[in-house]
Every structure is written in C-alpha cells, then in structure tokens.
Amino acid sequence: MNLIEELRWRGMLHDFMPGTEEQLKAEMTTGYIGFDPTAASLHIGNLATIMLLVHLQRAGHKPVALVGGATGMIGDPSGKSAERNLLDEATLRANQKGIKAQLEKFLDFNSGANSAEIVNNYDWFKEFSFLGFLREVGKHLTVNYMMAKDSVKKRISAVEEGDRAEGLSFTEFSYQLIQGYDFYHLYKNKSVKLQMGASDQWGNITTGTELIRRMDGGKAFALVGKLVTKSDGTKFGKSEGGNIWLDPALTSPYKFYQFWLNLSDEEAEKLIKVYTLLPQDEIETLTAEHKEAPHLRILQKALAKDVTIRVHSEEDYQAAVDASEILFGKGDLETLKGLKESVLLSVFEGVPQIEVARVKYEEAPTVSDLLSDLTGGQIFESKGEAKRMIKNGGVSINRQKIGNPEDKVAYELLQQKYLVVQKGKKNYYLVSVN
Numbered sequence: 001m002n003l004i005e006e007l008r009w010r011g012m013l014h015d016f017m018p019g020t021e022e023q024l025k026a027e028m029t030t031g032y033i034g035f036d037p038t039a040a041s042l043h044i045g046n047l048a049t050i051m052l053l054v055h056l057q058r059a060g061h062k063p064v065a066l067v068g069g070a071t072g073m074i075g076d077p078s079g080k081s082a083e084r085n086l087l088d089e090a091t092l093r094a095n096q097k098g099i100k101a102q103l104e105k106f107l108d109f110n111s112g113a114n115s116a117e118i119v120n121n122y123d124w125f126k127e128f129s130f131l132g133f134l135r136e137v138g139k140h141l142t143v144n145y146m147m148a149k150d151s152v153k154k155r156i157s158a159v160e161e162g163d164r165a166e167g168l169s170f171t172e173f174s175y176q177l178i179q180g181y182d183f184y185h186l187y188k189n190k191s192v193k194l195q196m197g198a199s200d201q202w203g204n205i206t207t208g209t210e211l212i213r214r215m216d217g218g219k220a221f222a223l224v225g226k227l228v229t230k231s232d233g234t235k236f237g238k239s240e241g242g243n244i245w246l247d248p249a250l251t252s253p254y255k256f257y258q259f260w261l262n263l264s265d266e267e268a269e270k271l272i273k274v275y276t277l278l279p280q281d282e283i284e285t286l287t288a289e290h291k292e293a294p295h296l297r298i299l300q301k302a303l304a305k306d307v308t309i310r311v312h313s314e315e316d317y318q319a320a321v322d323a324s325e326i327l328f329g330k331g332d333l334e335t336l337k338g339l340k341e342s343v344l345l346s347v348f349e350g351v352p353q354i355e356v357a358r359v360k361y362e363e364a365p366t367v368s369d370l371l372s373d374l375t376g377g378q379i380f381e382s383k384g385e386a387k388r389m390i391k392n393g394g395v396s397i398n399r400q401k402i403g404n405p406e407d408k409v410a411y412e413l414l415q416q417k418y419l420v421v422q423k424g425k426k427n428y429y430l431v432s433v434n
Contacts, residue, residue, distance in 0.1 A: 003059040007225065009280055010273040012052070014199040016223040017209065023193060023221055024061065028114060031056050031194030031223075032064035032186055034121075034179065035103075036072045037095035041247030042102050044259075045198075047311070048228040048274055050106050052196045053116070057107060058277075062114040064192060065103050067096045069122030071178055096120065102246050105311070119190075121182050137181050140214040141207070149176060149203035176207045183208025187220055199224045228274060246311050252346040253312040257320035260304035261297065265290070268299040276306040323347045326399070326420075333399050333412075341415045344430075348420065351428040354378050361409065361433045368405040371395070371421065379421060379429050389423065396422045 004021045007013040023029055033053055035046060042050070053063040072092050100118055107116035146152065155168040183205070186192035195205045205222040212220045230242070244259050245251040251259075263271065269287055272278065278286075290298040308317040322335050323343050339347070354375045364370045368386040371379045380386035387405040389395050395402045397411050398420050411419060419431040 001055075001059045003055060003061070006055055006059065007052070011270060012048075012055075012225045012274055014224045014226045015202065017206070017221050019219070020194065020221040020223055024059070028061055029194050030062040030064060030186075030190060030192045031196055032066050032119075032183075032192050033196050034066040034068050034071065034182065035099055036068045037092050037099055038072050039245075040095050040098050041245045041250050042099055043246060044244045044275075045228060047246065047307075048225065049196075049198055050103065051274060052223075052225050054106055054277070056194075056196070057111070057114060057116060060114060061194075063107055063116045064186065064190065065107065065116065065118050066182060066186070067099055067118060067120050068182075069093070069096055069120045070125035071121060071175065071182070072096075098247065117190075119186070121178075121185075124185050125178070133181075137184075137211070137215075138177060140211060141177060141180070145210070146173070146176060146207070149207070151176070151200070151203050176204045177211075179204045180207035180211040183220065184211045184215055187212050187218060188216065193219075194221045194223060196223045196225070199227045228271070248312060248316070252342065253308060253316035254320045254323050254343050254346040256311065257304050257308045257317065258324065260307055261300050261324070263300055263303070265294055265299065268297075268303055272299055272303040272306075276303060278302070278306065319343050336398055336414055336420060337412075339414070341418075344414060344418060348428060348430040351430055352378060353430045353432060355432045355434055358433050364409040366405060367397070367402055367407045367409055370409050375429075375431060379423060394424050 003024050004013065004016070031053070033049055035042065035049075050065075053065060057063045069092055072095070073089070103116075103118060109116045147156075152168060152173065155172075183192070183195050195208055197205055202222070202224050205224065209220045209222055212218045243251070244256060248256075260268075260271075269290075272283055272286070276283075286299055286302050290296070305317060308320060319339065320343075323339055323346070325335060326339075326347060336344075356370075356374055360374055361370070364374055368380075368383045368390065371386045371390075372381070372383045380389070386395070390402045390405040393401060393403075398414065399422075400411075413419065413433055417433050419433070421429040421431055423429070
C-alpha cells in the first residue's frame, strides 16, 4: 500500500515535505505522532490523527505514539487563543495511562519489525536542566525563525488587534522548541525519520526537521493530515465544546453511535473515508446506494457501525442499535429489559426524570393514579386527563400500551427500579422508583 496515495484518495492528506514520498518508498520508515495528555481521554479529533498512524503501519512502516508527559505540562499554542491551564504531574500520569490504553486498540504492538511503540517525552526531559537545554538546543534556532510560525503569529496578532486573548507566554513560546527536540531525540535514539500530525502542527513539526538538520546534519520529513472540522467549521477538540470522547465514561457508546448516525450526508461521505478502513470500492458502492435512497442513511449507519465497534465493541454497538430502536418506536419490552442501566440512562438523559418512593409505588391503586398524583402532575396534571388519554390509546409503560386507566399497577421495573412512560408519539418520561 502506498501511504501517500491512500491518504490522498481518503481526503486525509494536507501537505508533506519534499522527499517524503521517496523516503516511504525506499525503506520501512519509523514515523511518530505526539499526543498531549491534557485530558483523561482522547476524542474523535485525535482519532483522525491516530488513523494516520494506522495507515502508516498498514503500509508496512513502524508507528510510534508519543504521549507528551513533558509537553503536556506546558501547552501547545497551536489553534488556541488563550493560555492553557497547566496540570499537575499526578493528573498527567493518570491521563497518560488512559491514553495509552486507547492507543492500544488501534495499533498493532505485536507485528514484528513494524510493531507499534509508545514513548513518553518526560523520560528524556526529566533530567534535562534548563541551562543545559538552552546551551544544547536553544542556540540552534533564532527567535526570528520561531516568531515566523503561524501558531505564534496568530496569537500575537490577536492581541495587537484588540482581541481578548491573553497573549503568548514564554512557556508556550518554547513549546515548538521542545517538540522539535522530541523529533531530534527520536531521530537519534530510535531512527525516527518522519513526524506526522494534523495540519495545525505543521510549524512545530518542521521545527523538528530543522533542528535535526542543524544539530546533526540529518534529513527528516514531515507529513500532516487535514484538520477534521465540524459542520460549523470549528475543529473537533477538547476545549471547543461538544466533544465526543473515546472513553465510554465520558461519552457513552450510545451517544457515540448517535453522533455518527446524525451526521449530514455531506459529512458522512467525507468522514467514512477518514474514520474507517473500508476499501475504496466498498465506500464508492455505499455512497452510490446512499444517493439513491438518502432517507435510509446508509453511509451514516455504515460509519457508525464501523467506528463504534472499533472504539468500543460489537456488544456496545448492538446495545446502541437496540437503544435507538426504543426512541423510534420499534423496540419492545424485551428490548428495554435487555438494556444495561448505563445505556438506559444514556438513552433517556434528555427526558424528564421523575422519582417515586417505592412504598407509594407499591400502594398505588391504579395506573391513572400513578401517572398523575404519584408523579407530582409532571406527566398528567389530573387523573381525569390521564384517563382520557389512556382510553384513547395514547399512553404506554415499558412499550406496553395501557388499555384501562383503572388497571392495578403491576409493571416489571427495568433494572429493578425504572419505568419508561410514553405519552403520545414523542413525549417520554423516565420514572425512577426508589
């Protein structure tokens, strides 16, 4: 597989240094990408970058993932308008552990010569003195060179134009020099000749190639992928809001699945190439079928299935599909009973949730009493209103239609404590019996 050609047809390629393609054709090349452990989990913006390493390995090359224990303490100014909050070492170490576990889901660490590897730049920076770094590294790059980087110029110009940004501290200004030294260190100690990343990392990456040239007389290369953006043009990131995390504790598999399912047709057609490993002919077939019947959301479903299984599991994917059926009226009582409590709560996170004391629930004389008085009038304001809608066939509990408002309350509680009440076609309530 030719890496450049693969990334190009997938729409993932933004730019690369002259000679990069020739280097990749000449020999197995070790390439790396850095991930800052500034959160407990990676998100789908990072996943697009991880896919660069996945394709690198699939093309026969060796991927290295750098978890930035040192750079995570400083903060990268790229794409930011304000200084990043600095984290303590204990938090960073916990974040590093979570990120390492996530990377191991996508890269093969047992494939022989091109097995993936994870490194931490704190390992080589922890004994590096400030004066030593200035003497050995800082002297090789001019301030003029560093000031010319877009990430620096944008932050400085924002302040000059009256933006409320806080400017650029020396700490963040030094980031590109530290990242550049990472590349040099890996070049010298692990024969890494390629650094990759998102397009907003171009300046930092090329600083590394320049350091290698000036400090060692060596030749290294850079390749950046296109920055994946949301429909409003903002990038998928940790600080722009609306993040979709890879950790199920931060974004449930159900929400994760729903995110991909709800993409626009234009986004799905673009992102199925970025986030899946489906071959070109299969994607072209799916795209053609989707255009014939866009209401079936063929592209969205294929993308959602593929990514949910790879990030989470086949079981989580099926649970997300079953949960989706509930809200669209296709699931039954057995479907509801099969949902884990976490999935059930995730599905109904946005609906009114009502607590009822268990003793009152067990003493409730009729269904109409339960849906009016016992739930505080939140479902029906009066028993009469509840009776009328029940008689008209407009109310169900746990996907079972209520036929008689005078029925005794005898419903099997989901997970021993929940009832799902549906009023009309679109109004849901989650009753919690405690």
